[in-house]
Amino acid sequence: MFKRAAAQAATRIRAPPCARGFSVSALRLANRAVVYSSPGDPTSVLSVLTYPDLPPPSPSSLNVRFICSPVNPADINVVEGIYPAKPVHTDELAQGHKLSDAVYLGGNEGLAEITEVGAGVEGFAKGDWVVMAGQQLGTWSSARSLKAADVIKVSKTVSRVNGSTLTVNPPTAYNMLHDFVDLQEGDWVLQNGANSAVGQMVIQIAAQRGFKTLNFVRNREDLETLKTQLKTLGATEVFTYDDLKERSLRDRVKQLTSGKQIQLFLNCVGGDATTQMTKLLGADAHIVSYGAMSKRPLTLPTSLFIFKNLKSHGFWQTRWYAQKTRQEREELMQKLVAMKLKEPEHEIVTIPAGDSDEQATKRVRGIIESLAQGQYGKKVLLSIEQPT
Ligand SMILES: NC(=O)c1ccc[n+]([C@@H]2O[C@H](COP(=O)([O-])OP(=O)(O)OC[C@H]3O[C@@H](n4cnc5c(N)ncnc54)[C@H](OP(=O)(O)O)[C@@H]3O)[C@@H](O)[C@H]2O)c1
Incomplete structure (x- = not known):
């Protein structure tokens, strides 16, 4: 175990685009997120950042692995800084490992699988699928630690695509x-x-x-x-x-x-x-x-x-989410799953494990550019693999 101050000094990451540089080889660089330092044109501000494996979740949290996370029109507006919803701004992607500068996390909705449940959390189990009950939680990530209050369990009968596009x-x-x-x-x-x-x-x-x-x-x-x-x-x-x-x-x-x-x-x-x-x-x-x-x-x-x-x-x-109770939100998700809606036309774009952060950044920016030029003509879902 590191002492906190020593760990912070040793694992300080510079903000994107120079996001690499962990100096402690014992730390597993196990996760990735699409982040940005300041709002702007997504094809120039978005970067992919690798960070260490998540520690066990806090008593009120869950660790999740994202399965798929869509890129919606509003997500682009959030990155541009022209949308009223505000993204997560943090200098700690994995608890205990500080970045040199805080970053914004991209992505608002997505389907995730629970990998670890905090000691005080009830009603969730490892392996459950969840969607986001909160807004702008940074779903363009391979894994995140989230408050249990910020997610809603969904039946595994929902397809991955419908699950990841269920909340918007x-x-x-x-x-x-x-x-x-x-x-x-x-x-x-x-x-x-x-x-x-x-x-x-x-x-x-x-x-x-x-x-x-x-x-x-x-x-x-x-x-x-x-x-x-x-x-x-x-x-x-x-x-x-x-x-x-x-x-x-x-x-x-x-x-x-x-x-x-x-x-x-x-x-x-x-x-x-x-x-x-x-x-x-x-x-x-x-x-x-x-x-x-x-x-x-x-x-x-x-x-x-x-x-x-x-x-x-x-x-x-x-606004609807902000005004409704958790029970109302859960009931609506259940109703929508039961409707067995046809999946939206989509393309799942993988950020492969073997990409360096630079390669992954180029890939993400290319996806956004193609979207802006209407080259996909359908919903793009990101699947971000854990880096190797
Ligand atoms: N208020 C909310 O809570 C909420 C929730 C979800 C979505 N939205 C908004 O709803 C809109 C649609 O979202 P989506 O995810 O369904 O989008 P989408 O699947 O990407 O579809 C975009 C639609 O906009 C049309 N379009 C694009 N440019 C146009 C133009 N200049 N003139 C006329 N039509 C044009 C497209 O028609 P073509 O096929 O002809 O290009 C297509 O029908 C977005 O503005 C999104 O932000 C709002």
Whole structure:
């Protein structure tokens, strides 16, 4: 056993990009995390940092090994420093081993397996799978020590991909479908960005509840293939934003809905097309905005507020978590697992054990660059192996 001060001096790690340099050979360099020293462009600020094996967890904590951790659009915004949620900032990735400078940890959601349970923790066992109950806990890591209060146990019947993507998109879709309008079977929901990961969850959850969905996507060469994919998931009808220019669209929609008024519009795009879409809504409808993918403002016609009593809301799953009890959060996770939702289209990208930190850093930055250029076209999940 080292005395604390000696251990700190001996195991001091310089912050990225010079993150290596443990001088005590007896320490096993067993873990890795994607970190950054200050917010900025992820393709230049993210680094992979190797750090020692985790000591046994504190009485209220658990040691976990991450299985898969997605890279969501909001995660990028957090690294850029333009998202309201704040990441973990620490100089101690493994207790007792200080870094020379504190780093931010990337990653908000993920699926992990418990490797060790703190002496005072009840209700968890080694081998259980958990998802994050807390926000921004640094899931782009191979292993972490987490407070038991910050995780929720999930059934191992969930697939690894669905488990690792359980806490952001599916609950966002579920809550938006349930918290604003008391929808009944046969009611219609309008949404844009319908092929997004959240949009696909909306389609599936709505279909399971008997709600009908009117979905809008951007036009593309293989539009018919996308329409078929979304309809296979349960979409009732799919249009493109270009269709909004056709004068006949409102009649087509009226025919489709048999004149039933649409009362819920889920918006993750903004801009002109979203403004046009509001004209498809009925009286007393609610527009719920949860994203702004077009990076354009949301403009709503005043007349809809005056004459149709339109109501406009924002939804943030992070706020939902902050306002709900642990029991409510656990119940929602259980409901979502039981729904057996189709896995989002994904690619699991491994950071191999044999990579040096420099190689792994290059790999991570390359992944983010490809994502920004739309080269993946699907959800990327990181699997970070323990370095050898
Ligand atoms: N508020 C919350 O709690 C919450 C929770 C989860 C997600 N979100 C937000 O929801 C949004 C979607 O997230 P996700 O993970 O589902 O994303 P995703 O799977 O990466 O999908 C992105 C979607 O945005 C569309 N899009 C991109 N740029 C666009 C543009 N300029 N104009 C119109 N559409 C555009 C894409 O359409 P194409 O296929 O045509 O490119 C695609 O449908 C993000 O803004 C995310 O931050 C919010």
